[in-house]
Amino acid sequence: MAKYTPKEIVNRKAKFEYHFLQTFEAGIVLTGTEVKALRQGLANLNDAYCIFEKNGVLTVKSLFIAEYDHGTIYNHDARRDRTLLLKKPELKKLLRRVEEKGLTIVPYRLYFSERGFAKLEVVLAQGKKAFDKRETMKERDNKREMDRLKKIKL
Numbered sequence: 001m002a003k004y005t006p007k008e009i010v011n012r013k014a015k016f017e018y019h020f021l022q023t024f025e026a027g028i029v030l031t032g033t034e035v036k037a038l039r040q041g042l043a044n045l046n047d048a049y050c051i052f053e054k055n056g057v058l059t060v061k062s063l064f065i066a067e068y069d070h071g072t073i074y075n076h077d078a079r080r081d082r083t084l085l086l087k088k089p090e091l092k093k094l095l096r097r098v099e100e101k102g103l104t105i106v107p108y109r110l111y112f113s114e115r116g117f118a119k120l121e122v123v124l125a126q127g128k129k130a131f132d133k134r135e136t137m138k139e140r141d142n143k144r145e146m147d148r149l150k151k152i153k154l
Helices: 032-039 088-098 130-153
Strands: 008-010 018-028 049-052 058-061 082-085 103-112 118-127
Touching: 018 088, 018 103, 032 103, 049 088, 058 118, 088 103, 088 118
Parallel strands: none
Antiparallel strands: 008 103, 018 082, 018 118, 049 058, 049 103, 058 082, 103 118
């Protein structure tokens, strides 16, 4: 029986809510049952957010990884805080930029690297205003309409 391994788990709502400024690839500290659950695709990034702790460590909070089906009493907590692994210069850059007004760190994509490690793509982002969201919706509708017209012509 072949294992189902999802390509990636994406927070699709993030592109609608934020302007992406810069992306970083971060390792994530997981337990064994969390990795097994991720390989089954049992995760959700919609409510997740990143925050710096007092000791300068970046953690992701409210990241939902469902409990592993075949886990024992040592199964993990579904929404526990997880530490992100970044290089010190990247952490300093993120900390400096987050202290600026209106910037935040958003977990965008969770995937497995070629070496089999779980990676979380975090994005330095700025929140969109209501009119920006309307512009995004107009652009998406226009693109959809253009694609529909191209399909009809073919």
